[in-house]
Amino acid sequence: MEMDTKSLIVDIATNLFQQKGYKGVGLNEILKECKITKGSLYHHFPNGKEELLITCLRFMNEAITTDIKDILNRYPNTLEATQAMIEKLVADFDREGTIAGHTFSSMVSEMASVSEPVRNACSDLYTKIQGILSSKLVEDGFSKETAHSIALMMTASIEGGMMLCLTQKSSEPLKIISQLLPNLLNS
Template identity: 50%
Template sequence: MDTKTYIIETATSLFQKKGYMTVGLTELLQACDISKGAFYHHFPLGKEQLLITCLEALNDMISQDMQSIFDTYDTTREALLAVLDKLIDAYDTEGTIVGYTFTSIVSEMGSLSENVRIACERVYERIEQMIAHKLEQDGLAADEIRQRALLITATIEGGIVLSLTKKTSRPLHIISQQLGQII
C-alpha cells in the first residue's frame, strides 16, 4: 500500500472513531508514522483536503459494496435486506459499524465547511441514486422513486446512528423488518 492510501485509510478510521475536530495533525502524523512534510506532500491544502479525500474514498467503497449486493439480488427489497443484514452482522461482530457511516463527520463539519458539506452530499446522493435505480428496475412509478430512495437512505442512516448510540443492532433489525414489509 502506498503512503497516500495508508494516510487516507488511517485518517478515515480516526475521523470515524474520534471525529474530525478531535483528531489533531500531530495524532494523525503519529498514527501514520509520517513527517509533516510527507503529509503536506500528499495533501498540500491540509487536513480538510484529507477529509474530503477520505469522504470520496468512503463513497467509492460504500458504492462498490452496495452495487455488488444490488447486482446479486433481483428486487430492491431483497437487496436492501441484504445490506441491512450486512450492517447488523458488522455491528454484532465488531460492536460498531465502521466504513458505512460518516454521520459524525457530516454533523461535525457539514456546517463549518462548504467543501466538506458538498463531499458528504455526494455520498448520500450516490447511495440514493443506486437505490432509485433498483426501485426503477422493480417498476416503481417514476414520481415515487426519488422520494422513496431518500426515505430509505435516511432510514438506514438513522438506523446506523441509533445502533451506535444505543449500542445495539436492534434499530437495524426493526428497520429491516419494517422496510421488508413496505417495499
C-alpha cells in the same frame, strides 16, 4: 512509491476520523500514526487536514457505493437486497460493536461547522446512494418519482438506524427498519 504514502495516509486517517470525528483527531496524531512528517503530509495534501478529510470521504464514497451496487446486483429486487444489506450491517455491529465503515455520520457529526467542500463531499455520497437505490426501484417497476422518494426514505432510515444502533449500543434499530421495509416497498 508516491502513491503508497498517500494511500496509507488516507487509510489511517479514515479510521481515525471514523473513531473520533473530524475535530477529535489532531494533525499530530495523524502524523504519529502514519509515521510521516508534517512536510510529507502537506506534500500530499497542500490544504492540510480538511483536504485530507475530503479525500477520505471520497475514498469511503467509492467503497460504500461499490458495496451497495454489488449487493443490489446479487438480488432480484430492492427489498431483498436492502434486507441483505441491513443484515450485513447488523452482523458487523453485533460482532464489532460499531459500523464505522458504512456511515459518514460518525466522521462529520460536526457538519454544521465544517466547510462547504466537506458538506458537498457528504451530500455527494448520499445523492449517489439514493441514485443507486432509485435505479433498482425503477427496475422493480416503480415510477421515477416514487422511486426517488422511496430511495430518500430508505437512505435516511438506514443512515439514521446506524446512528441509533451506535447511540443505543444495540443492533435492534436496524432490525426494526428491516422488518418495516416491506411496508414501504409494497405500497
